Amino acid sequence: MRAIPQQRLTGILLALLCMTTPLVPADTSTPPGPFTDTECISCHTERDPDLIKQWRRGPHAAASKVVCSSCHGVQHAGANQKARQDQGCTGCHAGPASHSYSTSKHGVINRIAEGRQDWNQPLQRGNYRAPGCSYCHLHNGNHGDSMAPNHGPELRQWICSGCHSPRYVQAQLGNGKRQLEIADLKLTEGKKLIATAGASKDNALLKLQQSLAHHRKNILYGVGHQSPDYQWWHGQPALDGDLIRIREAIGKPHPESPLHTSPPGDSKLNR
Amino acid sequence: MHNRLLPTLLIITLLAMVAGFTYVHWSKSGPGAGLYSRDWLPDPVQGYWDPNNFYRSSDSVQGVFEGKQCVQCHEEITPGIVADWRASRHAQGDEKVFCNDCHGGDHQRLHLPTPEVCGSCHNKQQNESEDEARYGFPSHILAMERAVDAPHFADKPKAEVQSCVQCHSVATKCDSCHTRHRFDAAESRRPEACITCHSGPPHPDDTTYFASAHGQIYLAEGKDWDWSKPLTKGNYKAPTCAYCHMDAGRHQVAHKSMWKFGLREINPHTSNNQILRRRWIELCSDCHAEKEAAQWLGELDRERKQAWSMLYMAEAVLKNLRSDQLLQPSAAERPPYPMGSLWPMERIGFYEGQASAFYNVSGIERDYFEMWYFDNLGAYKSAAHGDSAGVKEGHQKMATSLEHIQTKAHKLRQRAATEQETEITPAAPSIWNSGAYTDYNREHN
Numbered sequence: 187m188r189a190i191p192q193q194r195l196t197g198i199l200l201a202l203l204c205m206t207t208p209l210v211p212a213d214t215s216t217p218p219g220p221f222t223d224t225e226c227i228s229c230h231t232e233r234d235p236d237l238i239k240q241w242r243r244g245p246h247a248a249a250s251k252v253v254c255s256s257c258h259g260v261q262h263a264g265a266n267q268k269a270r271q272d273q274g275c276t277g278c279h280a281g282p283a284s285h286s287y288s289t290s291k292h293g294v295i296n297r298i299a300e301g302r303q304d305w306n307q308p309l310q311r312g313n314y315r316a317p318g319c320s321y322c323h324l325h326n327g328n329h330g331d332s333m334a335p336n337h338g339p340e341l342r343q344w345i346c347s348g349c350h351s352p353r354y355v356q357a358q359l360g361n362g363k364r365q366l367e368i369a370d371l372k373l374t375e376g377k378k379l380i381a382t383a384g385a386s387k388d389n390a391l392l393k394l395q396q397s398l399a400h401h402r403k404n405i406l407y408g409v410g411h412q413s414p415d416y417q418w419w420h421g422q423p424a425l426d427g428d429l430i431r432i433r434e435a436i437g438k439p440h441p442e443s444p445l446h447t448s449p450p451g452d453s454k455l456n457r
Numbered sequence: 458m459h460n461r462l463l464p465t466l467l468i469i470t471l472l473a474m475v476a477g478f479t480y481v482h483w484s485k486s487g488p489g490a491g492l493y494s495r496d497w498l499p500d501p502v503q504g505y506w507d508p509n510n511f512y513r514s515s516d517s518v519q520g521v522f523e524g525k526q527c528v529q530c531h532e533e534i535t536p537g538i539v540a541d542w543r544a545s546r547h548a549q550g551d552e553k554v555f556c557n558d559c560h561g562g563d564h565q566r567l568h569l570p571t572p573e574v575c576g577s578c579h580n581k582q583q584n585e586s587e588d589e590a591r592y593g594f595p596s597h598i599l600a601m602e603r604a605v606d607a608p609h610f611a612d613k614p615k616a617e618v619q620s621c622v623q624c625h626s627v628a629t630k631c632d633s634c635h636t637r638h639r640f641d642a643a644e645s646r647r648p649e650a651c652i653t654c655h656s657g658p659p660h661p662d663d664t665t666y667f668a669s670a671h672g673q674i675y676l677a678e679g680k681d682w683d684w685s686k687p688l689t690k691g692n693y694k695a696p697t698c699a700y701c702h703m704d705a706g707r708h709q710v711a712h713k714s715m716w717k718f719g720l721r722e723i724n725p726h727t728s729n730n731q732i733l734r735r736r737w738i739e740l741c742s743d744c745h746a747e748k749e750a751a752q753w754l755g756e757l758d759r760e761r762k763q764a765w766s767m768l769y770m771a772e773a774v775l776k777n778l779r780s781d782q783l784l785q786p787s788a789a790e791r792p793p794y795p796m797g798s799l800w801p802m803e804r805i806g807f808y809e810g811q812a813s814a815f816y817n818v819s820g821i822e823r824d825y826f827e828m829w830y831f832d833n834l835g836a837y838k839s840a841a842h843g844d845s846a847g848v849k850e851g852h853q854k855m856a857t858s859l860e861h862i863q864t865k866a867h868k869l870r871q872r873a874a875t876e877q878e879t880e881i882t883p884a885a886p887s888i889w890n891s892g893a894y895t896d897y898n899r900e901h902n
Contacts, residue, residue: 289656294649295636312536349537353515361502364616375892415657417620426816433888434820
C-alpha cells in the first residue's frame with residue numbers, strides 16, 4: 187500500500203495548484219506507480235467495472251496468471267502504449283500463433299510502420315495503419331478477446347470492416363470457414379483410418395493423430411491471421427501428407443498380420 | 458511422289474495446329490480460368506485475388522460519385538483506408554489521385570485496380586513487370602497462370618486452394634507489395650514486404666536471408682535506414698531482397714534468375730546463363746570484389762550439383778520401383794486425382810509433374826516430394842542467400858531422406874518377394890480410395 191501516501195501528497199500539491207489554476211481536472215491526481223496487481227484491480231474495478239469483468243471471464247483470467255502487469259507493466263505512464271504493441275503478446279504467444287501473424291501482410295505492415303504509429307490512440311477504427319494483436323483481440327479495449335468465437339461473427343465483421351468493405355470481409359470469413367471445414371474432413375478421414383487399426387495402434391499412428399491436430403490448428407492460425415503460408419504449406423498439404431502416412435502405417439504388414447502368420451492357402455488371401 | 462508428300466504433310470501440320478489452338482481456346486473458355494477452366498467453378502472469394510477474371514461489383518449502392526464524395530462517405534464506413542490514402546502520395550499536391558480514378562465512379566460497376574489500371578500512370582513499372590513473361594516460369598507475372606494450370610488446383614476443392622492464389626495474385630494485382638491504400642515505395646523496399654509469400658518450407662527466403670550476414674546487418678540497423686532512397690549503389694549498407702532482385706527499382710524480377718527456384722537442374726554455364734552470371738557479379742561488386750562474387754557463384758553451382766546428385770539417386774530408386782510395379786497402391790488403384798494425363802501413371806520428378814502429386818500417392822512418393830520440395834529447396838535458398846548453416850542442414854536432411862527412401866524401397870522389394878514366395882497378396886488397397894475428404898474431393902473438385 188505504498189501508493190496511499192503518494193496519493194495524499196499529490197492531492198495536497200494539486201489542491202495548492204487548484205487555488206491558482208481552478209480549471210485543472212481532478213483526476214490528474216493518478217499517481218505514477220509502481221503498483222501491485224491487487225492495487226490495479228481494486229482501483230479499476232471501481233473505475234472500469236466492465237473491463238475487469240471482461241478480463242475475469244476471458245482467457246487471461248486469474249487462472250491463466252496473466253494479470254494487469256503482465257501486459258501493462260507496473261507504471262501508469264505508457265501502460266496502454268506498452269500493452270497495445272505486439273511485443274506485449276509475443277513473449278507468451280510464440281511459435282505458429284505469432285509467426286503466422288508476423289509474416290502476414292497485417293504483421294508486416296505493423297512491423298514496418300511501428301516507428302511512426304501513434305500507440306496512444308485507442309484501439310478503434312481508423313487509428314491504426316494495420317491491426318496489431320491488440321487491435322483485433324482487444325478491440326476498443328475489450329479485455330475478453332474480441333476475436334473469441336463466443337462473440338459471434340458480427341463483432342469480427344465490424345472490426346475488419348474498419349478498413350475492408352463488408353462484402354470483402356464476408357467473403358474472406360466465409361472462405362476461412364470453408365477451409366476449416368475441409369481441414370475437418372481430413373481430420374475425420376484420418377481418425378477413422380486410425381480407428382480401423384484397433385488395439386494395434388503403435389506410436390507412429392498416435393504421433394500422426396497429433397500431427398493432424400497440429401496441422402489443423404495451423405490452418406486456423408492461417409485463416410485467422412491471413413497467412414497464406416499457414417493455410418497452405420503448414421496446413422492443407424501437410425494434412426494430405428498425414429493421411430498418406432496414416433494409410434501407409436495401416437497398410438504395413440503387422441507382425442501378427444495374416445501375411446506373416448497365415449499359412450499359404452488362407453481362404454481370403456489366396457490368389 | 459515427293460511432290461505430293463510435302464504439301465500433304467504441310468496441310469496435316471496446319472490442320473493439327475489449327476485444331477490445337479481451337480482446343481486450347483475451347484479449354485480456356487469455361488467458368489474457371491486457365492487450361493482446366495471447364496473443370497471448375499471459382500470460390501466466391503477468388504474475385505478479390507484475380508479481379509480481371511472473377512470480380513463482380515456489388516449493386517448495393519446506386520449512383521455515380523466524384524472522388525471527394527467517395528472520401529466523405531468512406532471516412533465513416535471504412536476510416537482505415539481513408540486514413541491510409543490521406544497519408545499516401547496519391548492524396549498530396551494539387552493533382553490528387555482519388556478513389557474513382559482507380560475504382561471507377563459508378564458504384565454498381567466498381568472494379569478492383571489491376572496492373573493495367575496502375576500502369577496507366579506507372580507504365581514503366583507495368584511494362585517491366587510484363588516483360589518478365591519472356592523468362593518463363595517461375596516468375597511473378599506468370600504466377601496466377603501457373604497456379605490455375607496446376608492439376609491440383611483444378612482438382613482440389615476451390616475453397617482449399619484459395620490459399621494458393623493469395624500469393625499467386627502477385628501477377629494480377631500490385632498490392633501484394635505496395636499495400637493498399639498507402640502504396641508506399643519505401644515500405645515495399647523492406648525485406649518484410651516479400652516474406653508473406655516468400656516463407657515456409659519450399660521457399661524459406663525469409664529465414665535464410667535473415668540468417669545471412671546481409672540479413673543480420675539489416676535486422677540490427679535496418680529500421681534506421683532511409684528507405685526513400687532508390688535501390689542503387691551506396692544507398693544501403695547491406696542488400697535486401699529488392700536491392701538484389703529488383704536493383705535500381707526494376708520491376709522485372711527475373712532479370713538475373715538462373716536457377717529456376719531450385720525446382721529442376723539447370724546448366725549454369727550456357728551462353729545465356731553466362732550473361733545472367735555477369736549481371737550477378739556486377740551487382741555484387743557494388744560492395745564486393747568481382748573475384749569474390751564469381752567465387753560465390755561457383756560455390757552455389759557446386760551446392761546445386763551435389764543436391765541434384767542426391768535427388769537423382771532418389772528419383773532412380775522410385776523409377777525402378779515403378780518399372781517393377783512396386784509402387785503401391787499403383788496409380789490405377791488410387792483416387793483419380795491429381796488429374797492431368799489420359800492414363801493413370803505415377804508421376805516422378807519435375808518433368809512428369811510431381812509438383813502436383815503430393816496427395817493420393819504412396820508413402821515413398823510423398824517422401825521424395827518432401828525431399829525435393831522442402832529439403833532441397835531449403836538448401837538452395839540457403840546457398841543463394843549466404844546462410845551456410847542452412848545449406849548444411851538442408852544437405853543433411855536430403856541425405857537422411859535419401860537413406861530413408863532407399864531403406865523403404867528395399868523393404869518393399871523384400872515384401873514383394875515374400876508375397877511371391879508365399880503366394881499371398883496383400884489386403885486390397887481399398888483404404889486409399891475413400892474417406893470423408895477423399896469422397897468430398899471426388900464430388901467437389
